[in-house]
Amino acid sequence: METQLQPITTATPPVEMKTRLKKRRRLSERVIQGFLLLCGVISILTTLGIVFELGKESLLFFTSPQVNLWEFLTTTRWQPTIGEFGVLPLVNATLMTSFFAMLIALPLGLGSAIYLSEYATPKARSILKPILEVLAGIPTVVYGYFALTFMTPLLRGIFGQDTVEVYNTLSAGLVMGIMILPLVSSMSEDALSAVPRALKEAAYGLGATRLETAIKVVVPAALSGIIAAFILAVSRAVGETMIVAVAAGSGPAFTFNPFHSAETMTGYIARISGGDLAYDSPDYNSIFAIGLLLFTLTLFLNMVSRRLVRRFREVYE
Amino acid sequence: MRPLSVEPDSTQEKFLNRRHQVGRLWQALFLFSILVGIITLATLLFTIFNQSLGYVAIENKVDPASLSARPLEKLNKAELLTILEANLSKARLRQLNADIPLEERSTVDLYDIVIERIVDPVIVSTWSFSESLFTKPAILQEIAAKYPTARLEFKIWLNWRFITQAMSSRAELAGVRSALAGSMLLILFTILIAFPIGVGAAIYLEEYANHQSRLNRLIQTNIDNLAGVPSIVYGILGLAIFVRTLAPITSGQFLGIGADNGRTILSASLTMALLILPVLIINAQEAIRAVPGSLRQASYGLGATQWQTIWHHVLPVALPGIFTGTILAVSRAMGETAPLIIVGASTFISQSPSGPFSMFTALPIQIYNWTTRPQDQFRNIAAAAILVLLIALLSLNAIAILLRNRFTKKL
Incomplete structure (x- = not known):
């Protein structure tokens, strides 16, 4: 950029004018550039702020006499009022809702992506x-409403009022799957349409049907992009709050029954901070410890996903 | 290789047919995946619509016929006043008079008081639109059996009164005025904070940053990663920094006004601004990248400095795209609920917020609160509030699409 800025001059201007012009312009430009850099740096400050605050309060949480890191990670009862801090029930509920969400979002998302990129006519696609x-x-709170007023009654109708509780992880998970479907679909479609035409035409030339081309040539070629979409979907499901806060129940429970209510990590944070919260109580600090767990997990998933996306871009571009 | 025969081999033909059959089956399955999404969307919208109108059974505490021979809504001011004086306790009258003297109130206002304080209609049961449409006889039977004094009325929950009325603990009297005002103010301040910073960062990254430099690469990676952080984590950050650490500033106490703690619109807007910044920056970067390089070269060629080039030539062309991206980011902020719960939007605020330092409630918070209540009426008003939110989002997106279309025409 610097070289483009130099004015091209044939005749040398008087020395003092040259320096004057240079100096004045450079200074204001520098100030503006500095301000713009500051805007960019705010994003780094945000990350540092997240890491610092989560870390600091988590440290307070883990150093408090009631809490023990080993018990935090291995025991299955979470009842802060009587000093039991085992995070597994919350993690388990998060994994269950995310699992059901993936059960819906991955196959349907990939199916939609294949249809849109390989089968649909341009007109059908544009609709x-x-x-x-x-x-x-x-908005996700609307999905929460939908889970509670439509999905749960539907499940209760199918499996029986007695088997299915009013709040349950299955209903929340299924609706979350629908919410994540477009993410999987659009990211996978990007990956599928980045596959070079030549590969497809070669497959057709060998006599493959449309399905065979799609499944045996296009999907494998786009696999890293599709996996990236899947991973990002998992990360989205783990961090999703409102659907589980409304429909999955409020009360930590260590259960593998999809029809029972169980509070997820995000649901717990939302419930605890929604009430009147005393600063520096174990309750208050615990949301930071769980937040840190959530942040680390989603950040890890996002970074893996991003790396995969970059890889398939490098291969074909 | 076998020589190709003119007559197709029957086993080969069968095999080919089978392959095509499998192909068609899977094509149907792929189409089905999309249809599941679309059908769910339709079901979702229908569920909300279905809950937002329908029959309600209303029981009056006092029969309006016992108050006046004529229908209440036809009475004039003086008649309404006599009813009020005859039926309300002295203390209540004094309280109302202290607010605004009864004589100075409008007829409509007095009518509202008569209904609210004396007739006191209570909704005892509600039905959805589809139930109202198809099972009217059953509803009538149920009312006759359970609520003999109740009358049946068809209620559209999303009405003008709902939009203009303040909060109330009773579903039939509740409205979203304060929530709507809270959401609007929240969005306004979020834009004021996030837009300049976001566009500034995007300009820096696209126009100034040397992409080899370690700092700039770090900023870019960081923004991409921040875009994937769950919104609830931003809420926790906002709680720790804006609500707690910066409480003297965000509560407005440093100006001697405002709330007594940091749970204000300003805190929430700052949190929301951080939340939408990554998306806003990425969108703005794309808009700036779409500006043709020849435009910049022409400007440099005429002797403009880099900032003059950006300000006079790059930004004007990129602006519609930046606006579109901003609106999309903002519409995300409008529907976000989790961070607001964490930074502590209150659910019961009857006054509309007056500025950045007031306590507030917002539409999504209200929807969440009403959804989680057990009574049916709250489901109905939650549905009505969702409709308000969806309409607001739809209008925001319509603006974004209009801007996008204008943008494409220009280039």
Whole structure:
């Protein structure tokens, strides 16, 4: 950039004018550039702020006499009022809702992506894709409402009022799957359409059907992008709050029964901080410890996903 | 290789047919995946619509016929006043008079007081739109059996009164005025904070940053990663920094006004600004990247400095794209609930917020609160509030699309 800035001059201007011009312009430009850099640096400060605050309060939490890191990670009862801090029930509930969400979002998302990129005519695509994208724009609290007023009664109708509790992880998970579907679909579609035409035409030339081309050539070629989409979907499901806060129940429970209520990590944070919260109590500090767990987990998943996306871009671009 | 025969081999043909059959089956399955998404969307919208209107059974504490021979809504001011004086306790009258003297109130206002304080209609049961449509006889039977004094009324929960009325602990009297005002103010301040910073960062990264430098690469990676951090983590950050550490500033106490703690609109806006910044920056970067390089070269060629080039030539062209990206980011902030719960939007605020330092409630918070209550009426008003939120989001997105279309025409 610097070289483009130099004015091209044939005749040398008087020395004092040259320096004057240079100095004045450089100073204000520097100030502006400095301010813009500051704007960019705010993002780094945000990350540092997250890490610092979560770390600091978590440290307070783990150093408090009631809490023991080993018990935190291995015991299965979470009852801060009587000093039992085993995070496993919360983690288990998060994994269960995320699992059900993936059960819906991964196959349907990939199926939609394959249809949109390999089968749909441009006209069908221009109608179907925006409708799917509307799903991504609906606020998550609305999905929570939907889970509670539609999905749960539906499940209770199918499996029986006695088997299915009013709040349950299955209902929350299924609705979350629908919420994440557009993310999987659009990221996978990007990966699929980045596969070079030549590969597909070669497959057709060898007599493969459309399905065979899609499954045996296009999908394997786009695999790293598709896996990236899956990983990002998992990260989204783990961090999702409102659907589980509304529909999965409020009360930590260590259960593998999808019809029972169980509070997730995010649900717990939302419930505890929603009430009147005394600063520096174990309750208050515990949301930071769980927040740290959540942040670390999602950050790790996001970074893996990003790396995979970059890899398939490098291969084909 | 076998020579190709003119007559197709029957086993080969069968095999080919089978492959095509499998192909068609899977094609149907792929289409089905999309349809599941679309059908769910339709179901979701229908569920909300279905809950937002329908029959309600209302029981009056006092029969309006016993108050006046004529229908209450036809009475004039003087008649309403006599009813009030005859039926309300002295203390209550004094309280109302202290607020605004009864004589100075409008007829509509007095009518509202008569209904609210004396007639006191209570919704005892509600039905959804589809139930109202198809099972009316059953509803009538149920009312006759359970609530003999109740009358049946068709209620559209999303009405003008709902939008203009303040909060109330009773579903039929509750409205979203304060929540709507809270959301609007929240969005306004979020934009004021996030827009300049986001666009500044995007300009820096696209126009100034040397992509080899370690700092700049770090900023870019960091922004990409921040975009994936769950919103609830931003909420925790906001609670720790804006609500707690910066309480003297965010509560407005440093100006001698405002709330007594940091749970204000300003804290929430700052949190939301941090939340949408990564997405806003990424969108703005794309808009700036789309500006053709020849434009910059022409400007440099005429002797403009780098900032002059950006300010006079790059930004004007990129601006519609930046606006579109900002609106999309902001519409995400409008529907976000989790961070607001954490930074402590209150659920019961009857006054509309007056500025950055007031306590507040917001639409998504209200929806969450009403959804989690057990009574049916709250489901109905939650649905009505969702409709308000969806309409607000729809209008935001419509603006974004209009801007995008104008942008594409120009280039």
